[in-house]
C-alpha cells in the first residue's frame with residue numbers, strides 16, 4: 256500500500272508486509288519515516304492512497320469503522336487518557352460505549368488494572384495524580400478493555416524514563432505470553448525493537464521497508480548500510496542477547512555475611528544478606544572491626560540470572576568492581592561468579608566447534 260498526503264508528502268511508499276497473528280511485530284525507523292501513518296491505516300483513521308490493509312483476511316475498508324476499532328486497541332505516547340475521568344472510568348470507556356453495564360465495566364476495569372500491574376485502588380484517582388509510567392499502564396489497560404485481538408502501540412513507552420520503560424517492556428512481554436494478541440508496536444529505539452519484536456520491520460524515510468526479519472538475523476546480517484547504521488555499532492554485543500549460556504564456566508568466590516564478623520583478605524569477598532542474596536563487595540585489604548555493615552561495601556555490578564542469555568553474563572562481569580560477575584538463581588540467591596574471560600571462552604569454543 257501507499258500513502259501520499261494532500262500536500263504531496265509520500266509517508267508510505269509501496270509497503271507490502273504480512274504480520275503474524277498472535278505475535279509482536281515492531282516497526283522501527285527514524286522520525287518521519289511513516290510509522291504513525293502506517294498504524295493509522297490499519298485502524299482506518301487514515302485511508303491508504305492505494306493498496307489495501309487486510310485484517311484477518313478482510314479489507315479494512317469493507318469493515319464498519321466503529322466495529323473495526325473495537326477489535327483493534329490503540330495505545331499512544333503519553334497514554335492519551337481523559338483528564339476529567341477517573342482511571343477506572345478511563346479503562347471502562349469502550350465497554351460502556353458498547354453498552355456494557357456500568358457495574359460490570361468497572362469491575363472488569365479493576366481486573367485489567369491489576370493485570371497491567373497497578374493496584375486497583377488507583378482506579379479512583381484522576382490521570383494527573385499518577386506517574387508517567389502508571390498512566391502508560393492505564394493506557395494499555397484501556398486498550399485491552401474491549402479484548403481486541405489486535406493492538407496498535409505507537410511509541411507507548413517513549414515518554415518515561417529508562418528504568419520505568421524497561422519495567423513496562425517486561426510487563427508487555429509478560430502480558431503477551433498470557434494474552435497472545437497480535438501487536439503492532441512502533442518505536443524509534445532499536446533496543447526496544449529487539450527486545451520486544453518477534454519480527455522487526457526497519458523502515459526508512461518515505462515508508463520504505465529496509466529489512467523485515469527476526470531480531471537476531473537483523474543484527475547478524477543487516478541488509479544494507481542504512482540498517483547497519485541503524486542497528487548501530489554495538490550490534491555484536493547486542494546479539495549476545497540471543498545467545499544462550501549453556502556450558503559456560505563459572506567459579507566461586509569467598510563470601511561474607513552482612514552483620515557477621517569478616518576476616519581481612521587479599522581477595523575480593525562477596526557480601527551476602529541473611530537469605531544469601533548479594534549485597535556488594537568487600538574490597539581486598541579492608542579491615543572490619545565488629546559486624547560487617549553495608550556502608551563498608553563497594554556496590555556490586557549487574558547480577559546475572561543463571562541460564563539467561565550471554566549478554567547478561569558479560570555485563571555482570573564488566574560492571575562488577577572485582578571483574579567477577581555475580582551469578583544468581585531465579586530467587587536472587589548467590590550461585591557463583593563469571594568473568595569476561597569465561598564468556599569469551601564460550602564464544603570461542605562455539606566458534607571452533609562450528610568451524
Ligand SMILES: Nc1ncnc2c1ncn2[C@@H]1O[C@H](COP(=O)(O)OP(=O)(O)OP(=O)(O)O)[C@@H](O)[C@H]1O
Pocket residue numbers: 260261262264265266285286287288289290291292293443
Ligand atoms: N496530515 C499530514 N499531512 C501531510 N503530511 C503529513 C501528515 N501527517 C504526516 N505527514 C508527513 O508524513 C511523513 C510520515 O509521518 P509519520 O507521522 O507517519 O512518521 P513517523 O515515522 O511516525 O514519525 P515520528 O517517529 O516522528 O512520530 C512525515 O514526513 C510527516 O511530516
